[in-house]
Amino acid sequence: MEKFEVHILGCGSALPTTRHYPTSQVVNLRDKLFMIDCGEGTQVQFRRSKLKFSRLNHIFISHLHGDHCFGLPGLISTFGMLGRTAELYIHAHKDIERYLNPILDYFCEYLPYKVTIVPFECKKPEVVYEDRSLVVTTIPMDHRIPCCGFLFEEKSGPNHIIRDMVDFYKVPIYQMNRIKNGEDFITPEGDVIPNSRLTKPATPSRRYAYCSDTIFNEKIVEQIKHVDLLFHEATFTHNELPRARETYHTTARQAAQIALASNVKRLLIGHFSARYEDDSVFLNEASPIFPNCLLAKEGLCVDV
Amino acid sequence: MEKFEVHILGCGSALPTTRHYPTSQVVNLRDKLFMIDCGEGTQVQFRRSKLKFSRLNHIFISHLHGDHCFGLPGLISTFGMLGRTAELYIHAHKDIERYLNPILDYFCEYLPYKVTIVPFECKKPEVVYEDRSLVVTTIPMDHRIPCCGFLFEEKSGPNHIIRDMVDFYKVPIYQMNRIKNGEDFITPEGDVIPNSRLTKPATPSRRYAYCSDTIFNEKIVEQIKHVDLLFHEATFTHNELPRARETYHTTARQAAQIALASNVKRLLIGHFSARYEDDSVFLNEASPIFPNCLLAKEGLCVDV
Structure with a gap:
């Protein structure tokens, strides 16, 4: 089976702690790397993962909260210092230009490669990337600002x-x-x-769905049905449901309910709030509802 | 003796590694905190230091290279999430507005406290902060872009x-x-x-000089003479002198020469290039010239 892995670089939420980095993941499909989100400190976590910087050409940003994008300026600068020449594509809500363009103008005047922003809307599923072996489609989330998850779908090979x-x-x-x-x-x-x-028939194509940040939202079930691996945010435990609703986040129990309703093969939960010292509370809450559940953790690599 | 400490949050240079964070320090004078530079990841290092976030009201940025300021957006946001209400002052070259204002406008619309940028020039020494017990003066550096070190000078108390x-x-x-x-x-x-x-007479007032980033520059000697503690950058070892000159940085040997010429009490070196696996090479080079020399290291706290 060809390589299709998800590497967790960070799985904390907005308030960084000494236990968790803010959100970032790298999808490795046949040694092509795709980054999802890029919180502060991502470049160091990326280095720590031993994945090759040069294999990354596409970054997907779910939404423009700092814990999902404040690592971009450092990552972009570092690539420049390392002599990168290949174009880097950043797929994100169009507002990213308001954030990134002033930084690119001021700090990256002599960047030896091109950064291209590929804007998308977050209203309905949209193909944002496609090549011979992969299609990436947005999954509209329901969060405080425009936000999308991403469905990574391997293309079927020939029979x-x-x-x-x-x-x-x-x-x-x-x-x-x-x-x-x-x-x-x-x-x-x-x-x-x-x-x-x-x-x-060819080996069935594998699918990875990344869903963060979002309030409990059953509308996504149709789009992520039967995926091999679902990452779903689980910022809070269920006793904090009012807080989850107020901040447009999900509890671990709700994440498991989404996984169950979508009949996915495996569930990976993350985006843990800084208030929890021990992440096993999330697993204890989700597992009774959806047993095939994993806790995200910095450095974890999951096969899709 | 009242508290006057320097905490090293990060002492790497432009390319972050898994060994060093980019530049940031906190000066603690009688439990008032002053941050110098704020590279990516500073907020986590600040948390790790156990210093109280609420004691920090002034941040001094030496220059606008990413490894000295890419941690600001995250730090500012986090302070907001923690409910800070006290005004935060950021002292930096005026260009910082081009970087920070778009971020404040987009990400910090509902920040519960005010961020005030206090711009300075980098051409001659300038008092940028003063209170009952402290004066902070810029020390013009010679770098690729406008850059200043900072002289922290305790005021003499009454007799x-x-x-x-x-x-x-x-x-x-x-x-x-x-x-x-x-x-x-x-x-x-x-x-x-x-x-x-x-x-x-009152206890003589103590002085801390922070000098980074800069090419070897003897013009600073007059201003930092006899300081109790000198932090000087030492990005390279002396066999990389051409590279140091080209990038407007200093070698460990040159940092020691500045310390010697300035007749300072102690020298602290940092801003180490990522190319060195073992920082003891810097100490081995500086000590024969200036024996009272320390290596910066994340987590280190030095009494001034």
């Missing part, structure tokens, strides 16, 4: 050839790619051999 | 009364403050008792 059958029907080599892509085979005699007799 | 003598001359209580402040005493008979017979 797998059933060697014995293509030999049996004497499929010529030059037709093989068409067969892999789902076409039927027509023999020299004019018989139609259905594709399903010649191939097995 | 110490010699109890036996004021008893002997029957100095009335209501005259005591005048005597402490240096006036002579005139007896009811009209005799003048010189102040020097009634008091001992």
